[in-house]
Every structure is written in structure tokens, then in C-alpha cells.
Amino acid sequence: MNKRQNKNRAQAAPANLQAGMTVTMTVARQTEIGYFLHEGEDEVFLHRSEAEGPLRIGEEADVFLYHDHENRLAATMQMPYVSWGEYGWLEVVDVSPRLGVFLDNGIKKHLLLFVDDLPKMRQEWPRTGDRLLVTLKRDKQGRLLAKPASEEEISRIAVPADSDMHNKWVEGTVYKVIQEGAFLFTDDEHVLFVHRDEMTEPLRLGQSVRCRVIYVRADGRLNGSMQARKEVRYAEDADKLLHYLIDRGGAMPYTDDTPADIIREKFAMSKSAFKRALGKLMKEQKVEQDEGWTRLIRK
Template identity: 50%
Template sequence: MNTLEVGTIVNLVVSRETELGYMLMNAKREEVFLHRAETEKGLEENERVKVFLYHDHEGRLAATTTMPFIDMNSIAWLEIVGVQPKLGVFMDIGIKKDILLSKDDLPNERSIWPQEGDKLYCGLRTDKKGRLFADRASNEEIETLSEPAPETLRNQYITGHVYRFNEQGAMIFTDDRHIAFLHRDEGGQRLRLGQRLQVRVTFVREDGRVNASLKAPKEIAYEEDSQQILSYLEQNDGFMRFNDKSNPDDIKRAFGLSKAAFKRAMGKLMKEKKIEQSPEGTKLK
């Protein structure tokens, strides 16, 4: 039985040189091929060399002196470098050959799959046939790696990657190893797995996790909403049929705002004496 296992880092000895590279051997005299392109310098017979074992494009066990970002006993952020809907996504592990994260390890909903440039926290695994695959970090592994957020983080901006979805929203693992929850009502956009986001911390929980939002703080949101209403008025000769009593669905269709947000923005403009309301609607002053 061959004890040279794919996905491992081993020290082997150069047993002989071939036309294309070198044959490496372990203590049990088992051999593996190291292509000349997979080493930065020429090697001598009996020289000891540290290599990573992987399967080449023809499925044969091969060696490289380039060390990957991860091995079978570690996990790291891996970048997606290709997407093949029938297979899954390919990930850069630091060697010339990209490693597949199977579609079986991705959501059924294709629209939330990661895209090229996104990153997922992954390790390596082999299947029953001994083939090497990327392996997404489990929730338990993320939780073990995480650190509690300090209370001072409230209203601060943090950055991280979406690592899973649940019925309420998305979970983010931040650069500082905090776990953040982004409720779907706080998103404001369609999210995908592995997407990098900058979010604002709205609440720090007792367990050290945080709630986050992609929405601007209320003061900024009020200003943006009120400017939107002013622009609408200016584009409609200074009058609109909307006021505080308007139907919420009509407001949503016209401005993309909830009635509560619309009323807050209108109140701001009234206080600034920029508009006046009547039963017929609202006009610029």
C-alpha cells in the first residue's frame, strides 16, 4: 500500500533524474514524480527535498516544492479563481494547480455562489477515491477561531467575508476574527457566499458576536432621503401629490422608501422650511 498521500507535505530524497524532472523516494522506496517546472533549482541525486503532494491534470500523484497556503491540517482564506456550474468553484491554494470546491459543498441556489475574487475559509480533504478537494470550514471551526468583539466596536465599521446564510440573513467572519450577523432587512443588496463586505456594527451582544448593517447611520439616511424628495419636487415643477397621508405602497413605488422613512425625511424638510404640505400634496417653498 502506497504511503505517499495526496495533500501532505513530506521530505523525500531525489532517487534519480529524468528527462522531464526528478523521481523522489521515501524510506519505503515509494516514488513520486517532481516536474522540473515545479522546483526553482536543479536537484542532485540523494538530495533531500521538502514537497507538497497533489494530483496533476491527468490525475497522477505528483510533487511540487511550492508550499501551499494550507495542508490537510490547516485552514485559510482561499480565493475563488474560476466557476464551473457543473462542478463547483476552483480555488487558489498557492500552487500551480487550482483545487475544486465541489458544488455539493455550495448552496443549491446558484445565484448566491461565490464569484471570482471572492474568498472562503477552507481546508483540504480527500474523497473516497483519494481525490483532493477544498473543504469549507464548518460553523464549529469558525466559532472556535472567533474572538469576542469589544463593546467599543458599536457604530464602528468592520470588514469581512460572508461565510454562510441562514433564514434570517448572512453570517460574516471579519478580518479581526469577529462573527457578525447581517439581517436580510439590513442588507439592501443581493449577497453571495464569500463576498467581502464593509458593515457597520449596530449592536454588540453579550456572547461577543455583533449585529451589523449595510445601511447608513440614521443621520446620513435622513439626509439622503430628504435630498431624494427635494430632487423629485424639482423635477416635477415643485409639486408632488404625496404627503404624510399618502399610501405606503405608492410611496414605496415612487421613492423606494418605507412610509416611516418618508415621514422622517418630510419632517426634516418641514423643519428646515423647504416644503409645505396640503391635502392635495407637497410643494417647494
């Protein structure tokens, strides 16, 4: 048998055991660096660093099975946050443009969410510190991967919202991004959709977002907005212009006739929002426009 065949034999998984299983195994023998555990004819290695204290020959241990960095089936006494058949929120700890994102599942080896299960647009990928709702799956080699929660699973665990949720602010996490907007799963386990027109910034998978409920659907799902109510936004925009004028000594070369691209560049607001804010200030007799300039009215 050549070296390549020896390597393949060493990495072959036991016939009845698979990554992702939580099993009770017996210590068959020990070495300087760990223990060999067996269940029937199957045997798996448990490194001392993965054991919770010293073990004796014949002692039983509850272990979680995974593939180590040399692609061998191994055991750990550390229990994962998400086990086989379960769903849970896991934190992103690293991002690889080639492979995908790595998640902390409570054991030393991080769980990979493969690139094929992520949005095609890189700006919609999660970042370090974001959280994803996932379960476990195996690739063709039997190695563990993360699998995003399906729409069916979200529907199964979601709670219908009551009509009194209208205009309330909620916290949620993005679990799906589509061309029209993004779906969130709120802290109260409601499903909420944010249309792109209601966003204050582009959203990404796993991002935590604060939204205002603008509509409660008959099926208990929510539509939301990241923007404040119109009257609040008008007041905030007007206050922004007022402070800008004060900082400039009471005058600025921008009026209702200023092009929209300049308005957006200077004030990060649309031309219509700018005109509404100026109109509010003029109605309150705080500013006036004259020959291409807007000036504070000194009282």
C-alpha cells in the same frame, strides 16, 4: 494486461503517500521533462516546471503532493497557502455551475470547493475575487478538495468583542448564509450576524461587507447592520428627494399618498422612509404638498 488496466496502474497512488502531504523526498532519476522522487518504496513525479531550479540525483527536495490533471499523484516544490490540517482564506478564481468554485491555493492546480458544500441558492454562491475560509479534505479517490470552516472551528478562532464596539463600523467576510441572514467573520476576528432586515442588498458567501455594530451579545458575538443610523438615513433620504426635485425643476407628482410600489420603483426606498424624508423637508420648510404634487418652497 489490457490498456485500461495499464492506465489504472499508471494512475494508482503510492501506498504510503497521499495528496495534501508535505514530505521530503530524494531525487532517484531524471528525464527530459522532470524528476522521479522516492521515499522508501514510494515514487512520485516532479515536473521541471514544478521544481525550483535544477536538481541532482540523490538531492533531497521538500514537496507538496496533489493529483495532476491526469489524476496522477504528483509533486510540486511550490508550497500551498493552506496545507493539510490548516485553515486559511483563499480567493475564488473560477465558478463552475456544475462542479462548484475553484480557489487559488498557491499551486498551479486550483482547489475545488464542491457544489455540495455551497448554498443551494445560486445567488448566494461566491463570485470571482471573493474569499472563503477553508481547509483541505480528500474525496473517495484521495483527491484534494476544499472544505468550508466549520462552526466549531470559527468558534475556536473567534475573538470575543468588547462592549465599546457598539455603533462602530467593521469590515467582514460572509462565511455562512441562512434563511434569517448571514454570518460574517470580521477583520478583527469577531463573529457578526446580519439579519436580512438589516441588509441593504442580498449577501453571498465570501462577500466582503461593511457593517455597523448594533448590539454586542454577552458571549462577545455581534449583531450588525449594513444601514446607517436612523437619523443619518433620514438625512440621506431627504437629501435624495431634494436633489430629485431640483433636477425636475422644483416639482414632482409624488406625495404621502403615492402607492408604495411606485415609491420603491422611483426612489429605491420604502413608503415609510419616503414619508419620513418628506416630513423632514416639510418641517424644515423646504417643500410643500398640493393637489398630488410636492413642490420646492422658493425663498
